[in-house]
Amino acid sequence: MAVIDLVAKELHMEPKELLKESLKIYLEKRLSKVEADIFLLAKKYGVKDVFEFDAKVKKGFISEKGAYDDYFTFDNLEAECEKIKAILEKL
Numbered sequence: 001m002a003v004i005d006l007v008a009k010e011l012h013m014e015p016k017e018l019l020k021e022s023l024k025i026y027l028e029k030r031l032s033k034v035e036a037d038i039f040l041l042a043k044k045y046g047v048k049d050v051f052e053f054d055a056k057v058k059k060g061f062i063s064e065k066g067a068y069d070d071y072f073t074f075d076n077l078e079a080e081c082e083k084i085k086a087i088l089e090k091l
Contacts, residue, residue, distance in 0.1 A: 002015075004018060004019060020091060024088065027084050027088050028088070031084045031088070034077050034080050037077050038074065038077045038078060038081060041053075041070055042074075045062055049078065050078050053067075053071060053074055
């Protein structure tokens with residue numbers, strides 16, 4: 001018997017429902033972490049999103065050289081956030 005079956009049996013759940021709930025909780029936790037990382041970058045640069053960050057770089061308010069890695073991190077975090085939210089909506 002698989003571990004998921006054993007745990008589901010102990011919790012009086014269907015294995016499929018246990019998997020779904022486990023995945024949902026994992027994604028919510030990951031989303032929380034991603035949103036916290038986005039918040040820290042936004043606060044660091046005084047922006048609300050990657051588009052505002054990009055605009056400030058283009059206007060010279062933020063050094064492109066100093067913020068290069070953070071820009072791509074910010075962009076990737078926002079993309080991941082949207083992916084996670086889309087998956088959660090489907091669950």
